[in-house]
Amino acid sequence: MDASLDLLLNAVISGLLLGGFYAAVSIGVAISFGMLDIVNIAHPGFILLGSYVAYFANTVLGMDPILAAVIALPAFYALGALVYQIYYIAFERRQDQSLGGLSFFFGLLFITEVGLVLIFGVDYRLVQARYIGPSLNLGWVELPLRLFVPFLVSMVMVVGLQLFLSRSFLGRAIEAVAQDQLALRLMAANPTRIKRVAFGLSFATAAIAGAILIIIQPVEPSIGREYIGRVFAICVLGGLGSFSGMVIAAVTLGVVESLTATFFGPSWAPAVSFGVLLVTLAVRPSGILGR
C-alpha cells in the first residue's frame, strides 16, 4: 500500500475521532448559546472543572474517569441551574444580559481557572485507564482507543440529548424558548424554569467533556482557553440551535485540522479551521443546518 494514502487514511480517521471530541466540548455551548441566547464563554472553564473531577476520582479513588463523570452529572446539573438562577436574577430579568452577562461569564471563567490552580497547581495532570495506550489494528488503520472511547461516549451523549430535545415536551420547549417567551407561557410553560433546566443540562455536559479531555491529553487549568474560539466556531458553522449541524461542523473541523497537521504542519491547523468558518459564513450565513 502506498505510504501517502496510508497517511491520508490515518489522518482522516484521527480527524473523525477528534471531531467526536470537539462535539462533546461544543454541545454545551450549542445549548446555551445556540438555543438559550446565553453567551456562556465560561464553558471551557467548566469543562476543565470536569477534567479535574475525573482526575481527582481517578488518582485518589482509582475510579474510571468516564464513570466519575457520569456520577458527577447530577452535581454539575445542579451547579448549572444555580449559575443560571444567579444570571437570571442579576442580568436577564433586568434586560442587561448582553454586556453584563458577558462579563459575568468571563468572571466565572477566571474564578474557575484560579480555583483550579489554587487546588491542583499549574502542572499538567493526566489519568490512568485501561483504554489509554492500546490501539485497535484494523489492517490499514490504527484506531487509538484513547481517542475511540471518547468518540463513542461523545456520540452517545449527543444522540441522547438530541432524542431528549426532539421527543420530550420539555425538550421541545427548550428548542422554542429563545424564539418567543410569551408564546411559551401561553403553552402553559414557565420560560425561566425551561431555561434553568436547559442550562443545567448544558453545564452537565461539561462533566463528560472534561473527562474526555483529560483522557485525550494531559490538562492544566487554563488549557480550556484554547478551545473557546474553536467551540464558538463549531456552533456557528453548524447553525445555531442544530445539534446535527454542530456534529457535522465538529467532524469537518476535526478532519480538516488533522489533514492540515499531517501534510502542512500543526501550526497551520487553526488558520485552516477558521478559514473554513469564514468561507461558510460568506456562502451560508445561517450555518450548515441552521434554520
Added chain:
Amino acid sequence: MASSLTLANVDAGYGAVRVLEDVSLTVGAGETVALLGTNGNGKSTLMKSIMGIVRPSAGRITATIDDATHELVGRSTEEIVDLGIAFVPEGRRLFPKQTVTENLLLGAYRPTARSAIARNLDFCFETFPRLKERARQLAGSMSGGEQQMLALARALMSSPRILLIDEPSVGLAPLLVSRTIDKIKELKEGFNLTVLMAEQNFTQAVRIADRGYVIVHGRIAFEGESAEALNNNELIREFYLGA
C-alpha cells in the same frame, strides 16, 4: 360540564396610563361572545388582563372551568393556561423556526392535554387539511392565513374549555377572514368551547356571535343581547357602518 368567564369592575392599564375602566363582562357557558371596537379602545388589554399578561389594578376576574370557579387576578399566565383557558394573541406569536408539527406539539405542553394529543392532532389536521400538508414546514415560512390556522390549532392542542381570540382577521384577505370566522365556529362546536373573540370586523364577528359588547375608550359602551340587537345599534352604525 360548564365553563364560563366573568369580569367585574376591572380597571387596568400600563404604568400611569389607564386603559380599561370599570369593565364588567360575562361569557356564559357554551357562548360565543364578540368584543367589538376599533383600534386603541382596549380590546387587547382586556384579553391580556384575563390572561395575566397585564395585571388589573382593580376588579375581579373569575373563570368557571368544568364547574370549578377560580380567581384569575394574581395568577401567572402559565397557571391560567393550565386551568384550561387558551389564548390566540394578536400577531399569532407562533414559533417561527419550529415546524408546524413542533408548534402543535408545544401547544399540548399542558399536562392535562398530553393524554389527548393523538385525538386533538387528528381533529386539527381534519379541520385544517393545509396544516397536515405542511406538517414539516417551518411556521415562519407560511402565509398569513396558514399562520392564523396554525395559531388556532395550536391553542386547541391544549384541550381548553375557554378560548380567547384576539383579532383573528387582522392582516388576512377578505375571503380568508370569512373562512377563518367559519373555522372558529366549527372548532367551537367540535370542542364544545366557550369563546370570547375580540374583533374589528363587525359584520364577520356578528355572523357567529351569540352576543356582543362594544368597547369605546376602555369602557363598555353597549351590550348587545343578540346579534340582531348589535346590528340595530346606533353606536355600531356610527362606528362601523358609517351611517
